[in-house]
Amino acid sequence: MRAGSVVEAGRAGATESPDGSGAPGKAGGVRDSGKGRGAHAAHLLLPAAASWVIALVLLGCPAATGAVVAGLTAVGALAVAVLVRAGRTAGRRNAVIAVLGCAAAVAGSVAFRVHAAGTGPVAELAGRHASAVAEAVVTDDPREVARRGGPFRRESFVVPARVESVGTGADRVRLRAPVLLFVSGAEWRSLLPSQRVEVSGRFGPADPGELLAAVVLVRGAPRVLSGPSWEQRAAGALRSGLRKAAEVLPPAQRGLLPGLVVGDVSRMDDQVRADFKAAGLSHLLAVSGANLAVVAGAAVAMARTAGLPLAARAVLAISAMVAFSIVARPSPSVLRALLMGGVAAVALGTGRSRDGVAALSATVLGLIFFVPDLARSYGFALSVFATAGILVLAPRWRDRLSARMPRWAAEAIAVAAAAQAAVTPVLVLMSGQLAPVAIPANLLAGPAVAPATLLGFVVALVAPLHLGLAQLLVRPAGLATGWIIEVAGHTAGLPLGVLPWPGGVTGLLLLAAAVPLAVLVLRHRRIRLIALAAVAGLVLAVTVAAPIVARWPPRGWLLVACDVGQGDALLVAAGPGRAVVVDAGPDPVRVDRCLRSMGVGEVPLVILTHPHLDHVGGLDGVFRGRAVGAVLVTPRGTGDDAGEHEGVRLSEDLARRRVVEWAASPGASWRFGPSELTVIGPVTEVSPTGAGKGAAVNNASVVVHVRWAAGSALLSGDIETEAQAELLRRGLPRAEILKVPHHGSGRYDPAFFAAMGARAALISVGADNDYGHPAPSTLATLYRLGVRVHRTDLSGDLAVVDSGGALSVIPRRSAPAGGAPVRD
Incomplete structure (x- = not known):
């Protein structure tokens, strides 16, 4: 699915850059070489498609069902061969025999494997x-x-x-x-x-x-x-050498380079992975025909420079692809790419142009027969559909675009658009969304993929022999990798980059209905201009008008409850581009995304209320690309054994980062920008009675009172009934905003809520969580006290702002009908 160029076939004879994906290795395009060739491709396409469908269905059925289907289709193929005479309908007759025969073979293969897996x-x-x-x-x-x-x-x-x-x-x-x-x-x-x-x-x-x-x-x-x-062992040594050489690169680049080259994502940054997914670049992390195309293309180029004949070039290309496949490990995607590359190399060696669709069909047919569980692999489907799109759609689209722009630009746009269009049905089935952002993202990232892949492969070969030389070679590869990371990061956040769409079969049917309508619109010039104007207006409204009407981040924000799922992550304003982070949620990607959306580049203080994973698990995201001053934690000895263990691991992680760790002490206070923070907990003199596991750690949460010119807020961690009662006994400061303890758990003290005098409550909670948070009794108590409730599961990020000398809560999105109010 990587954007590349489409192979020129027919005019020059052999192709000089065989590609394992069926996609191109050299600029040009696929030419139609005649009806016979098209019919040949169709004769292979139909059996491949039928075999895929048969395997897809029978994998979920008992072995006996597969055996029956194999028998019936085999009898059908034999009946057609005997009863239907070969005449003017010989082509159709042979096609039916081929479809039924291949279906019988695949059904028998699936039945055998299902039986073998289910017995013994x-x-x-x-x-x-x-x-x-x-x-x-x-x-x-x-x-x-x-x-x-x-x-x-x-x-x-x-x-x-x-x-x-x-x-x-x-x-x-x-x-x-x-x-x-x-x-x-x-x-x-x-x-x-x-x-x-x-x-x-x-x-x-x-x-x-x-x-x-x-x-x-x-x-x-x-x-x-x-x-x-x-x-x-050799492959492991080469992969390890690549990782060692990449240590000289920045963290994001050193994690991505092995993924681009050999599919090794063991050290890849979570945020980079999320950006790749949002930008439609995840296919770059799976070893496929594009990797083999780069390696084989370099081998062929060297052979051509040396003046070797076509046969020698083919041998060298196959050798390079086999060597690369060993390093990348022969996974199904690598095997498919190697088979496609082998077909292309044989065509190169014999001097005959290849039929890409026929080669792709033959490869699919062979892989489904020998590895039938690929029929249910989304990765396999994405690879095949992308290759088919490049072979079938890209040449036509390129020819149309060539009349309006340079041929090289038309080629690049056509390949990226064709691949994305072809995989759209699979993406709809997978995730229920359309990703138009993938086209510009692939166009921008594409030129850097080949240098990164080729240089990375050379580094893997050199590293076991001379690590110093490999570290020199890896730096230009890091530059190419860094460009791809920048492209992913910027395109992932583009407006209308990812469009919601119904998933599953419903979404597929709607897509099937929408495509003919879109084709009809695009065929008529006047209607096309109207549609383009409407789309341009929509994009303009989203990118320009929407931020003006619903600005995010809100101007002058003071506190933000980030939507990080089932967990807590709060940002307290500490000046331009700065914030104090109170807890980090469970997911590094989501807390980093929240910090980025608020424009936070520096964190003078991190407060981790207690060492539970839903509060500290996303700490990596806070540190990503930001300077962190110090981290405040609850003192040791205030929780149970599990809490102590997690606290030790947290301390070890902070020591590794060389970040100062402070133990929270009631009365400690700091002033950052508009915010004054005062620690009023943890409470150490309580012991939970009749509470579940982890209550001792919850009750030891660091509790912080934040004051601004317009009012104050209480950030209460996960304290439960006992700690709430103790804080109330000591004298609880009032606050207009309450971060509800423990995601709205049912273990609360009503007097604690009443004494607060809060006008608004923030509940950080994950949608459809397994804990029943927030508890109906908690919500009822807050409503009875006249407190407006705002929830991250309903409204996304929640921002507290100074609204004319009073605090107001602004959600990032409106709560659904029947949900909580959205503004004080």
Whole structure:
């Protein structure tokens, strides 16, 4: 799906830059080389499409169903071959035979694999949810599970593997069964494919449609029984060398470069990952035909410079692609790209132009037959649809655009637009959205992809031999990577960059109805001009008028409750471009996004009320690109053992960052810009009675009173009934704004709310959370006291501003009908 150029075929004969994606390696475009070739492509396209649909459906069915479908389609193919004579309808006859024959083969393949995955000792263990000791061979790199706890939660991984024995001693049973291991612990990160390990865990059934015998919840660390194979060891050394060489780059670049080159995203920054997703650039992180096109194109260019014949160029291109595939690991996407690249290289070596659609169809057909679970892979679908769009749509669009602009510009726009248009149905099924921003993002990022990929691959080869030289070579690769990061960051926030659209089949049907209408509009000049004018007016309204009518951030904001899901993250104004951060929420990406939206580039003080993940898990996002002065935490010894453990890990993380850590003490105060902050908690003399786990840590929350010229606010962390009562006994300062404790939990003291005298309450809470927050009794009490309630799950970010000498709450979006009021 990477923007590139479309291959010129037909006029010059052979292509000089084979591409594993079926996309182009050289500027020009695909020419129609005749009806026979088109018919040949169609004969392969129909069986490939039918096989994909058959596999997609049968993967969720019992093996017997697949066997029946295989039998019926095989009989049908035989009947057509015997009963229908070859004549003027020979083409249609052969096409039907091909479709039915391929459908029979794929149905039989799926039935065999479903039966194999659903039977045997491992499947029996899964059916009983039994525990056992097993020997397994790792079949792919451990994939880290996204951690909402940032550095404060144990690393977790998903490890694809093949179980080869179950049990111990005389009870050991030999077998071969694919499984998925769910594991935790940093020791799993270093495992390489082909390593044999012994694990102990509980077996459970896999999700329907997955060709797995079981999923295994592994207990403890693996016992490594053997090392990796030589090729995996070599690939691991090269990937490790690339990571070491990239250490000289800034953090965002050093994490992204291995992802661009070999798909290694183990160190990628969460915010960069989120920007890539929003900008439609996530495909750059998956090794595909574009990577192989760059490597093979460089090999062919060197061979051509040396004057080698076509056959030698093809051999060199294939060798380069095979070497790259070993380094990148032969995942399904790499295998597909390698097959496509091999087809293109053979065409190059024989001097015959290739039919991209036919090659793509043959590749899809072969992969679905041998790896049928790809039929349900969105990644596979995105790759195939993008390649098909570039092959089918891009040449026509390029030719139309060439009449209005230079051919190279038309080529670039056509490829990016065609790829995005082709993958739109898949994106609608996946996430229910349209992403027009992906076209300009790919156009801008595209020129930097090839240099980053090629230089990164060279660095991976050089690093094991001479790390110093590799670190010199990696710097220009870092510049190219930095450009891509900038493009992603700026395009991710563009107005109308991502448009909401119904997801699933409903969205797909609406898209199918909208496309013909759009084509009809674009075909008529007058209607097209009217539509373009309407779109331009809409864009102008969103980009210019909307910020004037509903400015964000609000001018003169004093406090912001960030919408970070189920957690707390508050910003207290500390002067232009500065804010005190009170808690960091569970997600680094969301708290960083909130800080960026408010224009905060410096944080003189971070206050972490207590070490629970929904308050400290997003700390990485606060530090991203910002200077942080100090961090205030609750004193040690004020919570339970779990809280103490998390507090220790928090201290270790702050020490690693070389940031000063202070223990909160009631009475401490600071003045930052318009805000005066005074610590009035934690309360250490309380012990929860009848409360759930974690109440002791909640009651030890740092409580802060913030005063401005226009009024004050109380930021209460997660304190519960006991701490609230103790603060009330000591004498609670009044405040116009209350950050409701513990996301509106039902464990509260009504007298605490009454004594506050608040006019507005902010509840930081995640939509449809599992805790029942906010509790109906809490909301009823606040309403009874005449307090206006504002919730982040209903209104997004909430800003407190000085409105004519009084405090007012402005939401980023209006609450739905029946929700909380949106303004004091």
